[in-house]
Amino acid sequence: MRKAISRFVSLLSDQKTIIDANARVEDIRTAMLDALACIDANEDMGSSKAWTDVARAADIQTLWYLRSDVLRLLSDFHGEQMARDKLQAMTEMFRGLVPPNQMPSRRRVERR
Numbered sequence: 702m703r704k705a706i707s708r709f710v711s712l713l714s715d716q717k718t719i720i721d722a723n724a725r726v727e728d729i730r731t732a733m734l735d736a737l738a739c740i741d742a743n744e745d746m747g748s749s750k751a752w753t754d755v756a757r758a759a760d761i762q763t764l765w766y767l768r769s770d771v772l773r774l775l776s777d778f779h780g781e782q783m784a785r786d787k788l789q790a791m792t793e794m795f796r797g798l799v800p801p802n803q804m805p806s807r808r809r810v811e812r813r
Contacts, residue, residue, distance in 0.1 A: 722798065726761050729794045733764065733771055736787050740778045748774050761798045768792065 733755045740748040751770045758764045768788060775784035796804055 722761075725794070725798060726764065729761070729764055729791065729798075730755060730758065732791050732794060733767065736771055736775060736791070740774055748778075761795070765795055765799050765803065 734752065737748055737752050751774055755764065755767055758767060768791065772784050772788045775787055792805065
């Protein structure tokens with residue numbers, strides 16, 4: 702048990718790991734904002750609220766749960782298939798940052 706705690710503490714104290722994780726979070730935030738940028742802000746679809754929520758998200762878990770808002774908006778504006786394709790690419794960016802049981806299986810069956 703001590704070895705596990707010791708490894709965990711050393712991982713947390715490793716500045717490079719923390720910096721890399723923060724950079725990945727910002728990459729995810731940028732990808733989500735880029736996806737929302739293509740939605741016409743003149744149409745009252747809630748994109749400005751989603752944009753603000755993504756921009757202000759304090760942690761990776763918040764961004765994870767905001768994926769559903771991004772999916773809904775993209776689906777309403779561009780269609781479900783395009784929205785799912787964009788969301789799948791964004792979801793893979795979360796791999797290693799959220800618990801594995803929250804991630805979809807890589808062996809996902811294609812929906813048609």
